[in-house]
Amino acid sequence: MQVAILAHEKFPGRAKTAVGILRYADYEVEAILDRDRSGERVSDYLSDVQDAPIVSEMDDVPDVDALVIGIAPIGGGFDESWRSDVRTALERGCDVISGLHYFLEDDDEFTRLAEENDCDIWDVRKPHDDLTVSHGVATDVDAEIVLTVGTDCSVGKMTATLELLEAAKEQGASAGFIPTGQTGIMIDGWGNPIDRVVSDFTAGAVEEMILERGDDYDYLFVEGQGSIVHPAYSAVTCGILHGSMADKLVLCHEAGKEAIHGYESFSLPSIEEYVSLYENLARPVHEAEIVAGAINTSGIEGDGSARGAVESYESELGAPATDPVRFDADEVLEAIL
Amino acid sequence: MQVAILAHEKFPGRAKTAVGILRYADYEVEAILDRDRSGERVSDYLSDVQDAPIVSEMDDVPDVDALVIGIAPIGGGFDESWRSDVRTALERGCDVISGLHYFLEDDDEFTRLAEENDCDIWDVRKPHDDLTVSHGVATDVDAEIVLTVGTDCSVGKMTATLELLEAAKEQGASAGFIPTGQTGIMIDGWGNPIDRVVSDFTAGAVEEMILERGDDYDYLFVEGQGSIVHPAYSAVTCGILHGSMADKLVLCHEAGKEAIHGYESFSLPSIEEYVSLYENLARPVHEAEIVAGAINTSGIEGDGSARGAVESYESELGAPATDPVRFDADEVLEAIL
Numbered sequence: 001m002q003v004a005i006l007a008h009e010k011f012p013g014r015a016k017t018a019v020g021i022l023r024y025a026d027y028e029v030e031a032i033l034d035r036d037r038s039g040e041r042v043s044d045y046l047s048d049v050q051d052a053p054i055v056s057e058m059d060d061v062p063d064v065d066a067l068v069i070g071i072a073p074i075g076g077g078f079d080e081s082w083r084s085d086v087r088t089a090l091e092r093g094c095d096v097i098s099g100l101h102y103f104l105e106d107d108d109e110f111t112r113l114a115e116e117n118d119c120d121i122w123d124v125r126k127p128h129d130d131l132t133v134s135h136g137v138a139t140d141v142d143a144e145i146v147l148t149v150g151t152d153c154s155v156g157k158m159t160a161t162l163e164l165l166e167a168a169k170e171q172g173a174s175a176g177f178i179p180t181g182q183t184g185i186m187i188d189g190w191g192n193p194i195d196r197v198v199s200d201f202t203a204g205a206v207e208e209m210i211l212e213r214g215d216d217y218d219y220l221f222v223e224g225q226g227s228i229v230h231p232a233y234s235a236v237t238c239g240i241l242h243g244s245m246a247d248k249l250v251l252c253h254e255a256g257k258e259a260i261h262g263y264e265s266f267s268l269p270s271i272e273e274y275v276s277l278y279e280n281l282a283r284p285v286h287e288a289e290i291v292a293g294a295i296n297t298s299g300i301e302g303d304g305s306a307r308g309a310v311e312s313y314e315s316e317l318g319a320p321a322t323d324p325v326r327f328d329a330d331e332v333l334e335a336i337l
Numbered sequence: 338m339q340v341a342i343l344a345h346e347k348f349p350g351r352a353k354t355a356v357g358i359l360r361y362a363d364y365e366v367e368a369i370l371d372r373d374r375s376g377e378r379v380s381d382y383l384s385d386v387q388d389a390p391i392v393s394e395m396d397d398v399p400d401v402d403a404l405v406i407g408i409a410p411i412g413g414g415f416d417e418s419w420r421s422d423v424r425t426a427l428e429r430g431c432d433v434i435s436g437l438h439y440f441l442e443d444d445d446e447f448t449r450l451a452e453e454n455d456c457d458i459w460d461v462r463k464p465h466d467d468l469t470v471s472h473g474v475a476t477d478v479d480a481e482i483v484l485t486v487g488t489d490c491s492v493g494k495m496t497a498t499l500e501l502l503e504a505a506k507e508q509g510a511s512a513g514f515i516p517t518g519q520t521g522i523m524i525d526g527w528g529n530p531i532d533r534v535v536s537d538f539t540a541g542a543v544e545e546m547i548l549e550r551g552d553d554y555d556y557l558f559v560e561g562q563g564s565i566v567h568p569a570y571s572a573v574t575c576g577i578l579h580g581s582m583a584d585k586l587v588l589c590h591e592a593g594k595e596a597i598h599g600y601e602s603f604s605l606p607s608i609e610e611y612v613s614l615y616e617n618l619a620r621p622v623h624e625a626e627i628v629a630g631a632i633n634t635s636g637i638e639g640d641g642s643a644r645g646a647v648e649s650y651e652s653e654l655g656a657p658a659t660d661p662v663r664f665d666a667d668e669v670l671e672a673i674l
Contacts, residue, residue: 136568136600199539200532202572229621231473234579235539238565239572263473269621277617284566284606284614 141214202239478551539576
């Protein structure tokens, strides 16, 4: 599928979804829309992803199947300055894929244009209507369940999950992905947006996905969310932990991080405490062990210092660790498979 | 306010909401609707609550302000055999209060009748639109926060919360209630239905209530939900624990219970393990201590044996405990206030 990605004024640093799609999705990205960087290219900023031109508006985009909204402003609203691009896309018969909290399906103009031009609006963050409570049966599937858990939000859980998945596949393992957030869902083309489901269905929405894919693979890599110590998001983390009934956990961390992002008065516990918390909380539902770690060292200059951070993380964790982007996910795969 | 409570075919054993309202709400209950027990009285079944006649339909109910749906079938749907009662209530100008998953507001006939007769439909389980994420500031309020937590669902957390609240008030303490489930919300006339909010807002929906009431009292008693080891509902439990930033926890248990209700393959951990789990999970967000226990001994015949169960629970818990219904909530109040 050929797509364009809208990332106005935010590419690449504040366009996590756009970058995730460029790096991991099977889509052919034909253009990035960023009116501040028109005329430049993706490769001017990022070396390890597919390249594409950056254009200022949808009118400059060649023929594509879909326009993806690749940024999410605080609050998840729709920025009216994007309306003409979405309108143009629909008028050209392109589908529109959005992970905003604001559902494009609820916008009368967009719905009408989609109908007139026979194209689809896919609000990735809109949970489907048949979700229900967990039945505690995720262990019934054939696959072993590997879940990424975090010391905080935004420490690289999705990235670690996808890097481990790719590495496992390259080693010939039969491995599938369970996306739980909007970027993961866009990348894989399916999934339940766990942070938007009814709270009673948090675990059930994860279980449903595992039951759907769990007999097709030997391993399922489940994208984790939030952190079990997060003042706002721990409920989602807990629901994913228990709903997935994970066998193995990979603890994701960002080097040097000391407090919860956006909640700076909350210090991070020690790595040892995270290990106990996650393992002890998992146990009554299904025994899980933290078998490996992924640490984001992008804030550290120099591979030598980064390697030092990995080694120090390994010793705190009592398990092998790596930075799966800077170094290699392979380094911890033996502990997981 | 004068109310009638619909509890067809389920009073009193399977009508938890109806019984909760009879016992704890300030409403004057003028009638119970149960077509299987018409002609009998509440006092034929329950001795410790307000008495009322049991009638077969709304036509037999004297003048009331509201009809309350006092039962919740599995799945939370609306039973069409109740339609004529709801219709009659609305035609008589009565408000209708429902905690069903199915929203009566979405029913065209009911909405039309409510409008024609100038009365209100209150879907207790419908979250309001302005919920958001927690800001981690529940400790900013003046009140000390006391939260009931459980070894399982349906062990008596709401009952313990309300009994402790009443006992505290009787001792002259300034104490308020934070309802988190449909029965608690109906009893207190306000509140967020935590199991129905968007999962990302679980903690935030609790925090919002604490900020609203927390400066008006010295103590807030927060109704807990589910259990931290429940395969389906732990997300809600975790969100309430962290969102409330509780100072003191009361662990609620049912005597003799060995497995999760409805999930019988999941054994309950030891009481000691629950204490560690709840306290260790609370700590990174806000330090909380399990200071007392409430144990439901209604399944035990004879006060002597029940007293034995309380004492054995106390020693496992390492804190004072009581059955607040059978014995007295006062017995643990000193540990809480």
